[in-house]
Amino acid sequence: MPEAVLNDAAPRLIALDWGTSSLRAYLMGEGGAVLETHRLPLGIMQVEGGDFAGAFEQAAGDWRRRWRALPALAAGMIGSAQGWVEAPYVPCPAGLEELAGGLVPVPGAALSIIPGVVQHGDAPNVMRGEETQILGALSSHGDGRFVMPGTHSKWVEVTGGRIRRFETHMTGELFAVLRRHSILGRFVREDDPPPPEEVARAAFARGVKALRDAPSGLSPLLFSARSLVLTGGLAREASLDYLSGLLIGEELRAGLHAMSGGLALVGDAALCERYRQALSIFGVTAVELLGDTAAAGLWRIAGAAGLTGAGLEKNP
């Protein structure tokens, strides 16, 4: 056993951010420091034959053999009905206590799964994974409004350290299906080179502005991603950036209608930067970028559940 593991950097937790299309495993030490990271293309949709135990072994087997009693905690779609073990949603308002209290153990795997969160109502909302990122964001940020761009973007309102309510916008998925399967994707082929950065950025901004200034939202504007090209008003290779601007613009229009004030962006840096650009076009400049906060959230929830208590460094 190398001496290093007995010092301040001694591993305390294996934390898994296990979503639909990817798995990130973090070896975490004192204070939530990330000691090592493994990224694997083993999202729950890629795990063959439902062999989640095998995927867990690939992601963290070496760590688990080296530090035998290390606790492990997972967040994300791994806790869905299509995942390893279903971790029932906890209802809003949900904070550290509710999430830590709702952990579901995976039998025989020395792993627990964080529940998702449900907001009941006429148009319910569910999240799995984002609740953990929110808890991570709250380790460096107070109550507020959080925007988490992605396939299914979440707009989350936090008060008293608890997720009070949230919305889902299917912006990323809409873009993907319209690009691949609708008439709006016909001008750009999958293997075409992207347009020059300034052309892409201008087309994106144009889409956001068109949406911002539209009196009735996206519905009558969507087709302009085609008609502008047909009538010579938009370069064919810029049509997808314009479309992206329209779709993100629509998300902002609707989201800002429900939640105004300063916003914090959580998630992938490049995507958050795109949202920051769009928000500035909407006049919202009080925006913080918090990055990926999943590991921080896993650490906090593990702590609240007593998984990262003293004594672990002695186990090896």
Added chain:
Amino acid sequence: MPEAVLNDAAPRLIALDWGTSSLRAYLMGEGGAVLETHRLPLGIMQVEGGDFAGAFEQAAGDWRRRWRALPALAAGMIGSAQGWVEAPYVPCPAGLEELAGGLVPVPGAALSIIPGVVQHGDAPNVMRGEETQILGALSSHGDGRFVMPGTHSKWVEVTGGRIRRFETHMTGELFAVLRRHSILGRFVREDDPPPPEEVARAAFARGVKALRDAPSGLSPLLFSARSLVLTGGLAREASLDYLSGLLIGEELRAGLHAMSGGLALVGDAALCERYRQALSIFGVTAVELLGDTAAAGLWRIAGAAGLTGAGLEKNP
């Protein structure tokens, strides 16, 4: 030659409603009477190797041999860049005079094609085929607002007998791509039997109402077509009808924002009935259903272009 063709029912025009996915050919007589109809799965996307002449022959060859000098006129995507001969768009405002004046002959085919209409602007709109249906609708209806539901629904404002402005809503295409390619289509398989009629109708109405009552439109509601099923609030087999209600509701919300007052619905009877149901949920009950008016429009435009003048009945 049977005697019948020399009486009042003598053919005067071969009229083609030639769109992306279907071709309808009408043999028309005095006063615009439809004497015979041929429906063929020969939309411009189905015509192999661009053999439009062959498709025209399949649709109308027997009529053309029987009445050799019969004029022929076509409307729709056949006049697009992907069609037989491109018929450049005429700009709004466009009525009988502009459309008849913009006919483009197909060399060697004794056929002319009606141009589409373009509305220039920051978010341009184009139509091909709908302008002809509008002219047909105007043969039995005065100026007003026309809604033409479909893959790309058109909302058209007509004043002084001319198409003044219009909007495009990609409602039908959105439904198709979301059903086939997004997570919202996962609850119903292509070969599942449809739900009972009253279940489907109630789910559709629920989607329309949810949209009508939503403060910020479709974006935060779309995901409810999934989350309602996940949380037990909607039967899995009714999820597509609910989704259809959301999408049509969004079209109505946006369309009614731009154009209020009485509306006339043009097009497929079953789809128009669905829109009438949705409009009544929005409190719009002054709605007329005009049916398919393409043949009537082709007849009017042919007349204005002098194609259906006297003397034709002598040609055979």
